[in-house]
Amino acid sequence: MATDPSFDPKKAISAGLRAVEQGRPGEAMQIADETLRRAGKYPGAFFLKAYALRSTGDLAEAIAMARKAEKAGGRDPLTLNLLALLYKESGKSELARRAWQDVLAKEPRALDAILGLARLDRDLGRFDASHAGFERALALAPGHADTLASYADARLKGGDLDQAVSLADQALATEPGHPLALSVWASQALRHDTSEKVADRLTAGLALGKGRPDQRAPAIGWLAEALERSGRTEEAYAHYSDANRILYDAMAPSWSDADYSLNHIRTVLSALQAQSGTRLSAIEDKAAPAPVFLTGFPRSGTTLAAQMLAGHDRVVLSDEAENARALLDAAGRTAGSWQDYLAMTPARRTGLRRAYWKAARAEGPLTDGRVLVDKLPVNVAMVAALGAAFPDARFIVMVRDPRDAVASAFKQRFEPNASTVHLRSLDAAADYCDAVHRALLEAQRVLPDLHVRVQSYEKLAADPEGEGREMAAFAGLDWQAGMLDVQERAREARIQTPSALQLLEPIEARSAGQWKTFEAHFTDALETLRPWTQKWGTDA
Known part of the structure; x- marks a missing residue:
């Protein structure tokens, strides 16, 4: 050749x-x-x-x-x-x-393929199949550090915290600097060890230089969290920034115009601004029922609200699945496409609702009195697209002091996608936060009859039963005492968001004002977020 x-x-x-x-x-x-x-x-x-x-x-x-x-x-x-x-x-x-x-x-006996399938099942939440795959891999290669670390991560995501730590320890005994094993270990060590001890071990492990940069980024993020808890805020900020740069910067161009990207949201916002207030056509009797949409900028309390609602025996939770692709495609990105979309006939609406339910549930729409709660935070920017197809839907929009939400989002290690790449810096996250909420306001202007409840995270955390009762009533649900058993559900639900570990703690408003830790780095972001701190009364 x-x-x-x-x-x-x-x-x-x-x-x-x-x-x-x-x-x-x-x-x-x-x-x-x-x-x-x-x-x-x-x-x-x-x-x-x-x-x-x-x-x-x-x-x-x-x-x-x-x-x-x-x-x-x-x-x-x-x-x-x-x-x-x-x-x-x-x-x-x-x-x-x-x-x-x-x-x-x-x-x-191809180990890479066995591990690939096990990791795929882990990421899809099929934990029993995932665990079986990792066990098969370990039978072929006992003590294999990559397998042990990935298995630890699967156990962590599945809520088996003790087993996760045990597997991470085994991986680190074989390969002390394994970045995924370090991340799993640190996620639990920060709950009971001193932050200084965790920072020291992470620093020593990362110094060994193991793994690709993208594999090391989550461990760097955990090091940043340990440094922040130790009061070493400038070092923490630098490490958060490094982790985000590694995770997101290379990926950002490929997501620049995808659905839910900042460009997409700004295009939708521009198209909505060209519309006048609209009265939608009727809903056909044969149309599929409307879900409850639970949305909000990342780190604004959607996971807490979802787990409270999931405690109701009539609720079926769709957790962070993109069920509305057909609706977004139908709405398009131009003023003309949106004008046509908002003027849809009842028959077209019925078809779009059918397409939504096909994506949301293989079994079809819920017609037995149960309610689908569709939780996807970034749908806060797509309320107009959802509301035009489901004018009878209830929208719960979680809001939080946007400075805290932006700071918290900046500190997470999200899987890179069209929305999370905009959380790589405080200023970029503030721009995204501003855009999604402007799109929400335009949706409410163009569709004034939408049923929208803006739910304060701070109020929900401070008074979970009082606010929870009102939120449930808005969603068409009676109050059930088990809705407050969030900790128990968090152990069983296998939640795959950064909020999962926090839900294992009692509900309380303990994170207000955390943005002040990095106040010196809130330059343009403060001005960008000012309209929202004023609107939601968090500008103190």
Whole structure:
């Protein structure tokens, strides 16, 4: 295959793979291009380019390159495994599963494929299948640090905290600087060890340099939290910023125009501003019922509200699933498309409601008196799209002092997506917070008959029963005492949001004013958020 006898493509590809691992994807892509020039359609060059593109967040182009590698190399297991990873990260779960199953059909003991499926099931919340996969992997490779760390993470997300710590400790005994194991360990150690001890161990572990930058970022974030609790606020801020830069900056371009991105929200906002107040057409008798939509800027209390409502025996919770794609597509992004959308006929509305329920529940709409609570925080920016299709829906919008919400969101290690990439800095998060709430206000202006309850997180945390009763009544629910058993449900519900561990503690308003820790870094953000602190009475 080689066209230049003096060129060693295997050596070049090895150097390129090292460049990716060390955070230099551009250099790796140059090596891949040079290999293709000098060695023809060498499968490893396509593989390297796909691997490098993956680290930049350009998943679509990475998939295209991986397919070229697959074609050139005859569907070898290594390429299929990379293709599966790319499918998984692109949200194409079933394609990922199929690719890993193809690997196992060729090599039944292929550890990467077994781990890939176990991690996929973990991320989909299929914890029993995930645990079985990790056990199978450990049977093949006892003491394997990556397997132990991923299994620890799965146990943590599934609510089995003791087992999670035990597995993390085993991984760290084998590989002291394993970043995922460090993250799992720190998430629990901060609950009972001194912050100084946690910071010291994280610092020592990270100094060993294990893992790719994106794997290290969550552990860096935990180090930032330990430093903040120790009063070392400037060091903490620097580490939060570093973790976010690693997690989000490379991914931001690939999400720049996706649904729920800042560009998308601003486009929708502009389209709504061109509309006048609208009275919607009637709802057909045969139309599917309306859910309760629970929304709010990230870290504004949606998880607490969801778990309170989930304590009602008539509530079915949809937790952070994007069920409304058909509605967003139908509304479009132009003033003209929105004008048509708002003027939809009753028959079109019935069809859109049917499409929503198809995405929300494979079993179909709830028609037995139960209520679907659709919790997706970023839908706060899409209330107009949801409300036009469901004018009879109830919208609970969680609000919190926006300075606290922005500070808290900045400190989290969210999975990168079109909305979370905007939480990478205080100023960027403030811009996103401002945009989503402006879109909410425009929705209420254009659709004045919408049923919207703006629920203060601070009030709900301070008076959970009093505010909870009012919130439940607004959602059409009677009050049930079990709705306050949030801690017990948090242990059983396998919640996969940053709020999960906080729900294990008693409900109380203990996080007000936390933004002041980083007040010196709230430069433009304070001015951006001022209208909202004034509107919600939190500007003291």
